[in-house]
């Protein structure tokens with residue numbers, strides 16, 4: 001399978017697809033991965049949820065794809081970074097289509113495509129918010145525009161539970177000290193201002209370094225630092241090839257195409273193990289300021305059984321039927337995907353609120369949600 005990897009997106013979808021067309025020559029790629037800062041800004045209102053300096057606050061190319069005027073020429077899978085239409089992505093917390101052929105992996109997620117298992121995590125590490133719940137509500141006030149993309153503990157912990165092999169892992173930022181496994185001198189030559197951070201606390205997210213050790217994925221793709229960087233991490237048995245790429249600007253090394261041996265249907269599918277993890281970890285997903293403590297061991301048995309039965313009754317293909325904006329435009333299409341996902345796993349749909357208020361059994365959540373509407 002041919003997979004194209006792009007660093008940050010920053011709303012420049014037209015340039016990214018143009019670069020892809022040029023780079024792929026006459027051997028079309030099967031999949032494009034974008035490692036965050038995707039900026040799925042649908043309209044002006046979404047700009048209010050995008051954390052960035054005013055000069056970068058623009059609609060970008062996404063509205064053309066959202067409205068159906070343009071269509072992604074290849075299946076595009078992305079994670080979130082620190083410059084996002086955050087409330088849009090929040091409505092697709094568990095993952096979903098933002099436009100035809102464009103799929104958001106979720107705040108954390110794992111899917112299968114063409115025989116590959118692709119996992120990823122959105123956002124940035126920030127110790128101030130890691131232990132909190134997702135308390136942010138629209139309109140974002142104070143620090144919410146930034147805290148919404150700070151990765152919570154539950155996302156790291158969900159991914160740590162994955163047992164099977166991960167072919168590809170995507171994160172926006174780098175695992176902590178990943179540069180120790182690559183050409184640090186070359187990195188400092190391109191980005192001399194990294195030196196101070198590297199000498200003091202080290203660049204990258206410590207929970208990602210832990211994930212790297214636990215999952216030992218074959219490939220790990222990242223962005224955020226706006227520079228190309230390669231590293232090879234030797235584990236006891238396996239090796240992880242790490243690649244970070246730049247953002248899409250002329251002359252920058254922002255995209256790379258790799259051939260990955262894989263055999264399977266070129267169809268996006270839910271990952272069975274991941275679904276059981278989402279189900280098992282759902283009680284630890286909080287929409288309050290506080291979040292329940294996650295025990296060291298989480299028992300998946302019942303949830304594995306549930307997903308096995310689910311698989312007998314339906315296919316795990318990720319249906320594209322909700323991906324056409326023309327069918328049911330706006331927030332409804334988005335929330336419908338989340339609600340269908342929750343119904344499939346029989347977990348609480350926290351996004352259908354206040355429509356589903358009666359289904360909520362936690363009175364605190366009802367109150368906090370209503371107060372912040």
Ligand SMILES: [Zn+2]
Pocket residue numbers: 008009010037081223224226247
């Ligand atoms: Zn970026």
